Amino acid sequence: MNFIDTHSHLFLEEFAEDLPLVMQRAKAAGVSRIYMPNIDCSTIKPLLDTVAQYPDYCFPMIGLHPTSVNSDFREELKVMKELLDQSHPFVAIGEVGMDLYWDRTFINEQFEAFETQIQWSAQYRLPLVIHSRDSFEEVYQVIKRNEHKNLKGIFHSFTGTVEEAERLLQFDGFYLGINGVVTFKKSTLPEVLKNVPLERIVLETDSPYLTPAPNRGKRNESANVKDTLMKLAAIYQCSPENVADVTTMNALKIFS
Template sequence: MRLIDTHSHLFLEEFSEDLPQVIERARSAGVTHIFMPNIDSTTIDSMLSVCNTYNDYCFPMIGLHPTSVNADYEKELEIVARELRSFNKYIAIGEVGMDLYWDKTFLKEQQIVLDKQINWALEYDLPVVIHCRDAFGYIYNVLEPYKNTSLKGVFHSFTGTDDEAARILEFSGFLIGINGVVTFKKSRLPEVLTKIPLEKIVLETDSPYLTPVPNRGKRNESAYVKDTLMKVSDIYRMSPEAVGRVTSENALKVFGMLK
């Protein structure tokens, strides 16, 4: 079995007491790589510390999460810019995007910040990992001018409609990130996935959030990507080994790590 967790926040304090065990359980589940999206300037050090400790297993991204965008966004962006200039081990710009679920106060600023980070993704030839919550139309409008560029990336934690999936796939370099939400009882994702080629899918956990069935209620961790794999295998009517292989190749390709 080969699995890649393309989106996991194992550097957060939820894992401070048992990270070695969490990593070992991930390895035992067949996870070969864990990709770690940054949140803001407060998380860079802890993320890099974990990635340095588990070198060649955990891989960092750099970006400013939309829920951390406020009136001081320019200071945060300068830190992202500095990191991009000084450290060449980042595998993506992420996680970035827009989130209007809690608050729309900084809607315009979120658009500006997303556009700036998309430009960095193109400048540094890195994929972009997009967070979208109650903001699909806004994000699509920011992305649309880049449709005929080399922009590539992952639309993380996808929970949208058939139409939204189709609009994402208008961008040839984009993949769709599927996590534990697909296992939830009321999720419409299983139906939507029947219209999306497996070659456009990557798997993720979004640990410590969105724990899949049958572990709902527990802290999520990278090993549980296997529960999502089993559900996706059922939807595509393919063996777990085949789905693991295809989604892992998809991930390595978009993140520029396919050897």
């Protein structure tokens, strides 16, 4: 049984000491591919170095994470745009979007950065991997304004309501990224997902964050995506193999 981790930051320093073992465990668990979203200019080199060490297994994205957007965000975007204009290995624009949980100081800059990176997605015909925290309505309206551009991608780490899921799935090319949050005791996601077709879901870990039960509290890694898969099999009352097959097909549609 093979499946895909569509969102993992294994290039971060949390994995510097044991990355080969982390990769071995992922492969042993059944992870056939790992997609890696960028954070900012400081992470581009470690991201690409990791991808080079694991060719045809790890695949990079390029983007500026909303929590990294500040007064010099245009300089960061300029560096990334120059890379996109060259022959490049990037399979998506990500991780991009809005985050108003920590701070609203740079909300206007976040809007501009998000819009700019949506233009990249359309220009280079690359999917978007969208981060949205305490900013559902803002993100929804931005995507709605750009709906005519035939965008596709993933709403990463979806934890919203049935109504929010329905609104996001109106965008035909988009899928919901489900990670370890669905295994948390107080999570409402299991009930919400009963209203979401499995055909619109992809698996992710967001490693090293959001570790699923039973390892919650420990560093997350790609092998743990299997725990999320098993939870989804219980929610959808189907075999783990079916969840693996459907979510893998969904991921490959996005990152084709």
